[in-house]
Amino acid sequence: MRFFRNPTYKFMEVRKAAFLISGALVLVSIISLILHGGPRYSVDFRGGTFMEVRFEDKVDPEKSLNINIGKVRQVFDEFGLGSAEIKHYGSLQEISIRADITENTDEIFHDLVKKLSEDFPEYNVIEMRKETVGPKVGKELVVAAVLAILWATVFILIYIMWRFELRFGIGAVVATIHDVVVTIGIFSLLNIEISIAIVAALLTIVGYSLNDTIVVFDRIRENFKTLKREAFDYTSMINRSINETLSRTIITSGTTLLVVVVLYFFGGEVLKDFSFALICGILIGTYSSIFVASPILVEFEFRKKTS
Amino acid sequence: MRRNIMVKIIIIFFFLFLFLYLLYPTIKFNYLMSSTAKEDLKIEDPKAYDKLIENSIKLGLDLQGGMHVVMEVDIEELAKALARNKDERFEEAWKESRDIVATEDRDFLTVFAQKLEEKGADIARYFGTKSLKDQDEILDYLRAQGSEAVNRSLEILRNRVDQFGVAEPTIQKQGNKRIIIELAGITDPQRVRGILGQTALLEFRLLKDQQVTQNVASKINEFIQGEITETDSLEKEEPKDTTVVRPEELFGEAEETEVDTTEKDSLALEREKLFKENLFFAYPGDPQRLLVPEENEFRLKKVLEDPAIQNIIQTEGGDSEFMWGKLDPNGEYYGIYLVEKEPELTGETITDALPQPGSGYDPGSFGKFEVSLSFNDEGARIFSRVTGANLNKRLAIILDRKVHSAPTIQAKIRDGRARITGLETMEEAQDLSVVLKAGALPAPVRLLEERTVGPSLGKDSIRKGTNSALIGLLLVAIFMIIYYKFSGFVADIALLLNIIILMGVMSYFHATLTLPGIAGIILTIGMAVDANVLIFERIREELDKGKTVWSSIETGYGRALITILDANVTTLIAGVVLYNFGSGPIKGFALTLIIGIVASMFTAIFVTRTIFEFLLQRKILTKLSI
Numbered sequence: 001m002r003f004f005r006n007p008t009y010k011f012m013e014v015r016k017a018a019f020l021i022s023g024a025l026v027l028v029s030i031i032s033l034i035l036h037g038g039p040r041y042s043v044d045f046r047g048g049t050f051m052e053v054r055f056e057d058k059v060d061p062e063k064s065l066n067i068n069i070g071k072v073r074q075v076f077d078e079f080g081l082g083s084a085e086i087k088h089y090g091s092l093q094e095i096s097i098r099a100d101i102t103e104n105t106d107e108i109f110h111d112l113v114k115k116l117s118e119d120f121p122e123y124n125v126i127e128m129r130k131e132t133v134g135p136k137v138g139k140e141l142v143v144a145a146v147l148a149i150l151w152a153t154v155f156i157l158i159y160i161m162w163r164f165e166l167r168f169g170i171g172a173v174v175a176t177i178h179d180v181v182v183t184i185g186i187f188s189l190l191n192i193e194i195s196i197a198i199v200a201a202l203l204t205i206v207g208y209s210l211n212d213t214i215v216v217f218d219r220i221r222e223n224f225k226t227l228k229r230e231a232f233d234y235t236s237m238i239n240r241s242i243n244e245t246l247s248r249t250i251i252t253s254g255t256t257l258l259v260v261v262v263l264y265f266f267g268g269e270v271l272k273d274f275s276f277a278l279i280c281g282i283l284i285g286t287y288s289s290i291f292v293a294s295p296i297l298v299e300f301e302f303r304k305k306t307s
Numbered sequence: 308m309r310r311n312i313m314v315k316i317i318i319i320f321f322f323l324f325l326f327l328y329l330l331y332p333t334i335k336f337n338y339l340m341s342s343t344a345k346e347d348l349k350i351e352d353p354k355a356y357d358k359l360i361e362n363s364i365k366l367g368l369d370l371q372g373g374m375h376v377v378m379e380v381d382i383e384e385l386a387k388a389l390a391r392n393k394d395e396r397f398e399e400a401w402k403e404s405r406d407i408v409a410t411e412d413r414d415f416l417t418v419f420a421q422k423l424e425e426k427g428a429d430i431a432r433y434f435g436t437k438s439l440k441d442q443d444e445i446l447d448y449l450r451a452q453g454s455e456a457v458n459r460s461l462e463i464l465r466n467r468v469d470q471f472g473v474a475e476p477t478i479q480k481q482g483n484k485r486i487i488i489e490l491a492g493i494t495d496p497q498r499v500r501g502i503l504g505q506t507a508l509l510e511f512r513l514l515k516d517q518q519v520t521q522n523v524a525s526k527i528n529e530f531i532q533g534e535i536t537e538t539d540s541l542e543k544e545e546p547k548d549t550t551v552v553r554p555e556e557l558f559g560e561a562e563e564t565e566v567d568t569t570e571k572d573s574l575a576l577e578r579e580k581l582f583k584e585n586l587f588f589a590y591p592g593d594p595q596r597l598l599v600p601e602e603n604e605f606r607l608k609k610v611l612e613d614p615a616i617q618n619i620i621q622t623e624g625g626d627s628e629f630m631w632g633k634l635d636p637n638g639e640y641y642g643i644y645l646v647e648k649e650p651e652l653t654g655e656t657i658t659d660a661l662p663q664p665g666s667g668y669d670p671g672s673f674g675k676f677e678v679s680l681s682f683n684d685e686g687a688r689i690f691s692r693v694t695g696a697n698l699n700k701r702l703a704i705i706l707d708r709k710v711h712s713a714p715t716i717q718a719k720i721r722d723g724r725a726r727i728t729g730l731e732t733m734e735e736a737q738d739l740s741v742v743l744k745a746g747a748l749p750a751p752v753r754l755l756e757e758r759t760v761g762p763s764l765g766k767d768s769i770r771k772g773t774n775s776a777l778i779g780l781l782l783v784a785i786f787m788i789i790y791y792k793f794s795g796f797v798a799d800i801a802l803l804l805n806i807i808i809l810m811g812v813m814s815y816f817h818a819t820l821t822l823p824g825i826a827g828i829i830l831t832i833g834m835a836v837d838a839n840v841l842i843f844e845r846i847r848e849e850l851d852k853g854k855t856v857w858s859s860i861e862t863g864y865g866r867a868l869i870t871i872l873d874a875n876v877t878t879l880i881a882g883v884v885l886y887n888f889g890s891g892p893i894k895g896f897a898l899t900l901i902i903g904i905v906a907s908m909f910t911a912i913f914v915t916r917t918i919f920e921f922l923l924q925r926k927i928l929t930k931l932s933i
Contacts, residue, residue, distance in 0.1 A: 001790050001791075001792075002847075006851075052764070054763070105757075126761065126763060128760075128763065129759065129761060129764050130757075130758070130759045131757070131758045131759075132756065132757045132758075133755075133756045134753075134754070134755040135409075136409075137377065137755045137756045139412070145888065147888070148884050148885065148887075151884050152881045152884040152885070155880045155884065156877050156880050159877065159880060160877070163873055196892075197823060197892075197893070199893075200823060200885060200893045200897070203881050203885045204830065204885075206881050207878035207879075207882065208834070210881075211837070211877055214870075214877055215841065218869065218870040219870075222866075245844075248837075248840050248841055248844045251790065251844075252836070252840050252841075255786060255834075255836050255840075256830070257833070258779065258782050258783060258833060259775075259782070259829050259830065259833035260833065262775050262778045262782065262829070263775045263779065263826060263829050266774050266778060267772060267775045267826070268767060268768055268772070270764075270822060271771075271822065275826070278830070
């Protein structure tokens with residue numbers, strides 16, 4: 001079985017359109033981030049408390065329930081936590097709570113759960129998870145996360161410059177920044193929180209996207225060597241390299257996407273945003289290695305010729 | 308060539324068995340042993356049990372449920388607590404500095420000193436002593452107090468960790484003012500905070516006399532002896548009779564007759580399993596200290612809880628109990644002491660404890676180290692009475708129900724100053740003084756971060772994670788077979804081996820498996836086939852050019868190798884950076900990613916190639932189905 005038999009797509013001919021699309025994606029992402037006042041941080045970074053509570057029927061724990069958020073909110077109002085964000089989490093019988101408090105959270109939530117059990121006497125109220133992060137730690141983590149992504153990019157750039165050439169490095173890094181920015185943009189547009197797990201996903205995307213780009217670059221480097229003696233057109237050489245690696249690009253992206261989609265649907269609520277970030281990243285990363293990284297090489301070549 | 312391939316195959320099988328062997332404890336512990344079997348092993352052979360756990364992959368707190376807490380010593384509160392003559396200017400400067408460090412990343416003490424200066428207050432007014440006048444000196448002193456408070460908190464937590472009843476607690480220092488606590492199965496941070504917040508329970512209790520201790524010990528031994536032979540003979544005489552007299556009835560605790568024989572049976576059985584000969588020994592050098600081999604710790608603790616044994620202690624030893632001391636330096640024996648139930652004196656009366664070298668006037672302590680203690684007036688009075696009345700007896704210093712040491716009372720001490728002498732090293736003296744002071748002062752700490760995961764969520768996560776991994780693996784494997792036919796099957800073998808290696812390496816490094824770690828494994832499944840995809844695509848290209856199977860494989864693997872290396876190094880760099888950035892769960896993710904990538908290079912490049920070469924050489928394969 002083969003998806004592509006000697007494909008001859010003219011990718012580089014549409015690079016102007018691709019630049020426009022990529023530019024638009026980045027622009028929309030940045031605008032969304034500006035409008036939302038930066039990424040929406042989870043309690044990991046912002047400080048605060050996150051709690052997950054599950055309701056189970058006392059008689060039949062397997063029975064699926066529909067918990068009325070309004071009724072839960074009333075309890076929170078009584079505790080002076082009206083500003084807390086309360087919503088269904090994963091299923092209708094689980095709720096998540098996000099509040100800005102960081103002091104004495106054990107006591108407060110202990111009392112809350114008790115009150116909830118009284119108000120919902122037919123259900124067992126189970127505390128699934130609770131995370132409290134002080135604002136100081138949150139700030140430190142933002143710095144650490146940004147530094148981590150920066151360092152990863154710098155190290156990889158150095159590696160590519162060593163193995164390839166500067167322009168390859170620039171192409172790869174621009175493509176990677178593009179992927180990270182657009183993924184964060186999608187999260188901002190969909191109003192999904194950036195947690196530590198999402199930062200991990202972003203770093204994985206950095207690695208994955210570069211992996212993809214380098215396979216194409218590697219073929220360009222190889223073809224460049226073998227074709228050097230013949231007269232050849234730079235653009236068509238790059239087209240040819242992308243086409244030669246197209247099968248591999250699609251299949252690897254496909255299998256990776258496959259497992260991540262499985263993780264998204266079967267991995268549980270905790271990993272949902274994480275796997276969603278990876279899904280976005282893999283799609284964008286595959287796109288960018290063909291339509292962002294490689295066209296930059298072509299642009300470099302043209303600039304060199306005209307100057 | 309043929310021999311060459313056999314060597315490669317041997318290498319592959321060597322790795323396969325090596326990693327399966329490394330993985331075996333994990334499989335045994337998690338899948339092959341029932342919980343009662345685990346409990347039995349814990350009592351029967353604690354060393355084997357510990358080893359089994361140590362050699363298995365640990366589950367992270369997010370998978371088994373538990374609590375992760377980061378605490379910081381509250382330097383602000385500490386400074387306030389240590390200050391004297393506090394006035395309005397002090398309070399103002401303190402509040403303003405606290406507000407500043409809450410928003411800016413600055414050192415509290417520096418800001419505070421600055422604020423005091425602005426207000427024209429001399430810092431020495433609050434913290435100065437005869438020897439501490441200079442501002443820098445005072446700041447250094449406060450910083451030292453801060454780091455000592457961290458050590459004190461660590462010491463308190465370590466001392467009291469038994470109270471949590473956790474198998475493998477983690478209590479670590481992070482940087483110089485933070486403490487990380489990880490407790491599996493506990494989901495109530497309040498308890499940790501409560502335990503840290505209260506002052507340590509320091510007690511001085513008299514040791515029971517030598518004869519009493521020995522007497523109790525031999526009575527307990529006799530009882531255990533009797534218990535063992537009795538069950539033996541019972542089993543021999545009437546192996547099938549379940550209504551025979553049980554030990555409970557012999558000792559008059561179980562009054563009900565034949566209520567539920569099966570339940571009682573299992574209870575009795577549990578109890579019988581506990582008893583074993585030689586649980587402890589007398590120690591000739593110190594007749595008041597019984598030695599307990601380290602592996603008997605758990606068993607003896609249970610035995611001592613037994614009502615019958617309790618009874619023996621009460622009748623023979625009077626109002627007393629056994630208390631555990633420290634493990635000896637070789638890690639072989641614990642000491643246990645029979646002590647009075649009532650403490651003579653408690654720690655609130657201690658005002659200071661200082662480590663110092665032994666004094667030269669005293670031949671017994673010369674060259675050794677000691678801790679000098681000061682008591683307040685009340686403490687001094689009681690101490691004087693107790694030491695006067697109990698000359699030449701031994702007084703155990705007990706912190707949080709653990710015997711720290713049991714020195715002999717050499718003289719009546721009237722002035723409220725005592726020395727604990729005969730310590731071998733300065734570190735020992737320092738540790739002891741920290742412990743003694745720990746009883747005197749609560750450590751001002753605040754929670755920076757706490758994460759608790761309930762056990763049901765953990766179980767849920769494991770189930771969902773495992774399911775996703777299996778489904779993902781299956782889908783990828785099926786796809787590979789459909790797309791690459793037989794070669795896809797070979798790649799699937801490599802994939803399977805990849806996972807075995809990944810898990811085996813994790814076992815070997817005693818790595819912790821977290822939920823993001825499972826995600827990392829799943830991602831690895833998707834990405835691991837990449838190397839094989841690269842190779843297979845290359846081989847197809849070569850075949851298209853009309854090359855032979857042999858040379859296509861040769862060139863395919865050769866050309867793809869460079870690509871695979873370059874491409875994987877970048878992901879590896881991202882993984883390593885992530886490992887250094889992340890905490891707990893994220894580290895788990897990075898680790899699985901890193902191991903997975905390295906393993907995938909080995910399996911894709913070396914293993915699949917060997918399989919192809921072997922099959923082609925043996926003519927099992929003449930055409931390549933790819």
